[in-house]
Amino acid sequence: MRPMNKPIVYTLSACPACIKLKEEWASQEREFEERQVDENQIWLDEALSYGNTVPIVVYEDGRVETGYANMISCYIA
Amino acid sequence: MSEKPSAVTPERFVSGFTYRDYIEQVKVNKGQFEKYYTTGQLSVEDARFFRKASQAPDGVAKMLVLGEDWCPDVFRGLPAMARMAEAAGIEMRIFPRDQNLDIMNKFLNQGKFMSLPVVVFYTKDLRHICHWIERPVSANQERTQIEADVRRDMPQASAQEVQMAIRERLQARYPAWQQESIREMRQMLSEKLGF
Numbered sequence: 001m002r003p004m005n006k007p008i009v010y011t012l013s014a015c016p017a018c019i020k021l022k023e024e025w026a027s028q029e030r031e032f033e034e035r036q037v038d039e040n041q042i043w044l045d046e047a048l049s050y051g052n053t054v055p056i057v058v059y060e061d062g063r064v065e066t067g068y069a070n071m072i073s074c075y076i077a
Numbered sequence: 078m079s080e081k082p083s084a085v086t087p088e089r090f091v092s093g094f095t096y097r098d099y100i101e102q103v104k105v106n107k108g109q110f111e112k113y114y115t116t117g118q119l120s121v122e123d124a125r126f127f128r129k130a131s132q133a134p135d136g137v138a139k140m141l142v143l144g145e146d147w148c149p150d151v152f153r154g155l156p157a158m159a160r161m162a163e164a165a166g167i168e169m170r171i172f173p174r175d176q177n178l179d180i181m182n183k184f185l186n187q188g189k190f191m192s193l194p195v196v197v198f199y200t201k202d203l204r205h206i207c208h209w210i211e212r213p214v215s216a217n218q219e220r221t222q223i224e225a226d227v228r229r230d231m232p233q234a235s236a237q238e239v240q241m242a243i244r245e246r247l248q249a250r251y252p253a254w255q256q257e258s259i260r261e262m263r264q265m266l267s268e269k270l271g272f
Contacts, residue, residue: 014175038147
């Protein structure tokens with residue numbers, strides 16, 4: 001697997017917590033790669049290896065965080 | 078019974094996907110839909126009940142389902158609903174939730190959550206009979222218990238290992254939850270139709 005140079009964020013297109021995360025990170029000019037799991041089976045399978053709800057953030061050092069700002073996450077499994 | 082006006086017109090109802098067309102266009106989880114279509118079979122008694130429900134005066138002629146393909150409650154529940162519709166000769170149409178929020182907003186879970194799937198049972202002229210949302214009551218109880226059990230049984234495991242174990246144990250229950258969904262919908266219709 002190639003090394004990551006920015007966090008990967010797994011999202012659903014209509015997930016309120018995902019939208020909030022993206023808006024806030026964009027306003028802070030934080031770089032990230034978004035992978036919408038409802039658009040791509042490979043990304044969905046990747047996300048499921050990290051957790052059962054989105055948003056999921058995978059940082060460059062391998063840390064994984066799920067959820068955002070105590071908002072309700074969306075189940076994908 | 079059938080007091081509420083429909084959220085959709087006849088023209089809009091027929092614009093929804095048939096089950097076959099819906100499965101053709103899903104972007105994710107096609108294999109899951111196929112798997113749970115296999116496990117979502119009706120008993121002879123269930124099939125007889127839904128046929129009776131479709132043949133009763135002011136009985137069920139149409140089913141509208143709101144869904145999204147990424148949602149596990151949908152890839153588990155929708156195939157069982159398709160089985161019901163097929164067994165009873167009911168016309169079922171499927172609408173992606175996020176493109177049909179006006180319909181979704183009429184069937185919110187507890188008046189606030191956009192839970193999926195939603196199945197709405199209608200008469201031939203689209204009068205609302207009843208609707209069912211998301212998953213059976215027992216599944217919610219089991220879900221909480223399974224999550225607690227896994228966390229107790231795997232105190233040293235990573236968060237990812239815990240999530241994976243939870244998912245495996247939940248999915249082992251999916252065929253039973255399909256049957257419980259059918260039982261709940263049958264009971265709901267039985268009360269509404271009076272038999």
